[in-house]
Amino acid sequence: MVQRADINNVLSEIRSLRSQMMQNQRVEQENQLKGSLDSVRKPNGPSETQEAPGFGDMLKQAVDGVNELQSNSTQLATAYEQGDPNVDIARVMIASQKASVSFEALTQVRNRVVQAYEDIMNMPV
Structure with a gap:
């Protein structure tokens, strides 16, 4: 036990x-x-x-980006015209096309924004 x-x-x-x-x-x-x-x-x-960036901020960034591409394209073209051996025609043409395409895209965005604004203004209250 x-x-x-x-x-x-x-x-x-x-x-x-x-x-x-x-x-x-x-x-x-x-x-x-x-x-x-x-x-x-x-x-x-x-x-x-x-916070998420506003439409105005995004649009400003896009315009600044296009401006930078165009400036870069102009600088490369000027350097090529002056005979800079570090700049070849291919780089100049690519930079030029990038600037052109980005400008066209920005123009289309602007047109759409203006059209949307006009559509809103024409809506009946």
Whole structure:
């Protein structure tokens, strides 16, 4: 009987340790869930303060890009005409075509914006 009492004590201790372990796991899981919910509710980092650029900003960037391509094309053409050995005709023609295509695209965008503005202005109120 003495041995049974020892076995029963050991079994009860094992059961109590197991219940403590299970309780600790539940608390850890709840803390992890709580932490993940907080991170979903409160995003951190630069994404909070970033805003999408407006149409005017995007249009200005496009105009600046076209202007830069045209300036680059003009500089390359001038350098070729002056006999710069580092500039070949292929680079000049490619730069010229890039500037031309970008200008045409910008012109089409401008035409579409003007047409959309006119359509909005002609709508009945």
